[in-house]
């Protein structure tokens with residue numbers, strides 16, 4: 058697996074905000090959930106810089122909860138790679154209670170969503186189960202992954218959005234990404250009325266190139282501030 062340099066500046070800033078002195082003694086647990094194939098495992102692998110979990114290219118990748126320990130500056134963050142929802146009734150019947158159970162005990166929830174329907178049924182199910190598990194929906198952080206698969210209408214027809222392999226996308230792409238972000242926020246709120254999900258909870262990123270991945274992890278850590286525990 059190709060390793061990429063993930064910019065960890067924002068992650069370090071968030072960790073310092075959680076505790077300016079020494080790292081927490083206990084592990085921080087983050088659920089990484091979402092629809093099947095959204096890129097949960099790829100996200101974790103890129104962050105860890107190794108193939109920690111099996112990626113599903115044409116079929117299911119993760120079939121049961123896998124915990125992976127991510128360490129940084131003495132901090133220990135347990136990433137729970139969840140099986141994706143939405144590939145079959147039988148699998149969802151088994152996995153939805155797992156989401157509810159994990160939601161009742163994790164520190165943070167990182168929900169990975171991807172086009173063409175980032176706020177489709179699998180994503181909505183995760184939001185609903187996480188709420189049922191007792192996790193406050195306003196604390197969910199949504200990572201919008203695989204945005205390169207979004208088609209952009211240009212004068213010449215439809216072309217997929219291009220992300221550079223390094224650095225920031227150009228202004229035009231950023232404008233498209235921002236529209237996408239707002240549309241997904243609207244759909245999420247409409248799909249789970251009363252959840253209070255806002256656009257500020259959504260962050261576009263790319264699991265393969267690592268673009269914005271540091272900021273996504275940082276946002277997940279910032280969501281913990283409201284319920285500080287050592």
Ligand SMILES: Nc1nc2c(ncn2[C@@H]2O[C@H](COP(=O)(O)OP(=O)(O)OP(=O)(O)O)[C@@H](O)[C@H]2O)c(=O)[nH]1
Pocket residue numbers: 091092093094095096097098099100111112113114115116117118119120139140141142202203204205262263264265266
């Ligand atoms: N282009 C692109 N492809 C991605 C990205 N993230 C994931 N993929 C691809 O999407 C497919 C599914 O990725 P996984 O990481 O297995 O997704 P998952 O959410 O863990 O899937 P399940 O465990 O089966 O629910 C793989 O073919 C990945 O290579 C991304 O950021 N960009």
Ligand SMILES: [Mg+2]
Pocket residue numbers: 097098099110111112113118119138139140141
């Ligand atoms: Mg997986």
